[in-house]
Amino acid sequence: MKASEQAMTELRSIRDTIDNLDAVLVGVLAERFKATQRVGELKALNDLPAGDPEREKLQIERLRRLASEAQLDPEFAEKILNFIISEVIQRHERIAEEHRADEQRADEHRAEADA
Amino acid sequence: MKASEQAMTELRSIRDTIDNLDAVLVGVLAERFKATQRVGELKALNDLPAGDPEREKLQIERLRRLASEAQLDPEFAEKILNFIISEVIQRHERIAEEHRADEQRADEHRAEADA
Structure with missing residues (x-):
């Protein structure tokens, strides 16, 4: 059966x-990633863990x-949010690593300046 | 180092x-699922395939x-959309199956009425 013209218009x-x-x-x-990016920076600057299981x-x-x-399937909403959160945690971990690398470089720079 | 009060307020x-x-x-x-639910019904009623690779x-x-x-990572946007689309296709297949089951029951009913 071919799709009717009416059905294709609605589609x-x-x-x-x-x-x-x-x-x-x-x-x-x-916007959500801009917000979580800032959370990642705050966590890295304050030595807070990347993830927060309670939150x-x-x-x-x-x-x-x-x-x-x-009326959205809660299972689906949870799957999507878990997917987003796991992506965010990975980014937080990267931000924390970059922050540690920056600090190490700053320490080395200070050590050189003192030498 | 303990997180500063200011940082916690911002967090x-x-x-x-x-x-x-x-x-x-x-x-x-x-809202998106309401829309794709209707697409699934239209596809089932018009014998169109559940997925549409070109679209x-x-x-x-x-x-x-x-x-x-x-300024959102396109890789992440694509991963999320693929996740949503695969969920939608599964639902379309379920709708098509239910439609076929309904048609079969209607056929059986007609056959009984004719008997």
Whole structure:
């Protein structure tokens, strides 16, 4: 059976909506990463660990609740958030490593200046 | 070194921002799933395949461009979209299966009525 012209028109319209929502997703994720980038810097500067299991647990519980309220599958919301959080933790670890490398270089520089 | 009070205040403020952005994410994902649910129904009713590689390729190219413009890592944006798309395709396949099961039951019902 060939797809009816009406169905294809509706399909195109819904795909436009999906494309608009994806543009919003990218914008929100970009803002979220700017925020977590700053969290990573604060953690590195204050020797706080990259991950925070207690905070992550609360985040996931809240998101599952928000997802249920929005009729979104909570399992899916949790999978997505876990994916984002694991990416963020990797970045925090990289920021902390870079911070340690910077400090080491600064120490070496000071040692040279004192020599 | 203990985290300074100022750093902890800033950390709490940024975490509030992250929580707000996550609530937006959940809302947008919920709307996106409503849209893809309808796409799944249209595809099942019109015997269209669950996935559409050409459309997915264009979606990913566009998202990588939007991500670059928003200073979001395009690799990460692509990973997230691939994750969402694979979840959507699984749902489309389930919708198509349910549609086929419904049709089969209707056929059986008609056969019984004719018997």
